[in-house]
Amino acid sequence: MIELYQPQNPANQGASFYTLSMAEKKVMGPASYFPSIEKKYGKPIEHWMKELKKVSKLAHMEQVARLKEKFEMGHGHANAIVAIFRQKNGL
Numbered sequence: 750m751i752e753l754y755q756p757q758n759p760a761n762q763g764a765s766f767y768t769l770s771m772a773e774k775k776v777m778g779p780a781s782y783f784p785s786i787e788k789k790y791g792k793p794i795e796h797w798m799k800e801l802k803k804v805s806k807l808a809h810m811e812q813v814a815r816l817k818e819k820f821e822m823g824h825g826h827a828n829a830i831v832a833i834f835r836q837k838n839g840l
Contacts, residue, residue, distance in 0.1 A: 813827045
């Protein structure tokens with residue numbers, strides 16, 4: 750939910766800001782890693798989903814190993830991407 754916030758400080762008189770409620774900002778589970786994955790590896794999550802599509806026949810841990818070996822990705826990041834990929838593709 751977007752809320753209008755009007756500061757009470759006289760120095761900011763007339764100013765208003767829009768804020769998001771905390772419930773909308775909080776991402777839980779494997780997807781919570783996505784912003785740091787994109788920042789660290791410089792590619793959008795969609796890039797990694799396309800890479801996993803190429804090896805979609807492999808088992809979960811084989812896909813994780815692929816990301817770790819081919820792209821030097823950390824285990825937690827690789828596991829998070831694979832978990833979401835498999836969930837979205839019914840694997």
